[in-house]
Amino acid sequence: MLDNAPTERTITQVEIFKFFKDHGVEQNHLTTKDVTGYMKLINEIFLLRLGAQSLEYAGFVQLIIQTAIFIHRKGRANDCSAKDA
Secondary structure, rough: OOOOOOOOOEEHHHHHHHHHOOOOOOOOOHHHHHHHHHHHHHHHHOOOOOOOOOHHHHHHHHHHHHHHHHHHHHHHHHHHHHHHH
C-alpha cells in the first residue's frame, strides 16, 4: 500500500517554501509552481513515489541541486543579455 502522508523523516512543501524564503530565494528566482513541479518530478522519477506534498532526504538533496541549476541558468541568461548592450 502506498502512503503519501508525511512522516517525521520528510520535509513538506510549506517547510521547503520557508527554507527558500529564509535563504533569500525570491519569487523572481523560483516560483511556487517551479518548486511544486520539481517536487513532483523528483518524487515520480527519482524516488518512484506519487505526489508533490513532501520529500524524503534524498529528494530534498535533488531539489536543492535542481533549483540551484535552474536559478544559475536563469541568472546567466539575464547577465548575458545585459553584456550585449
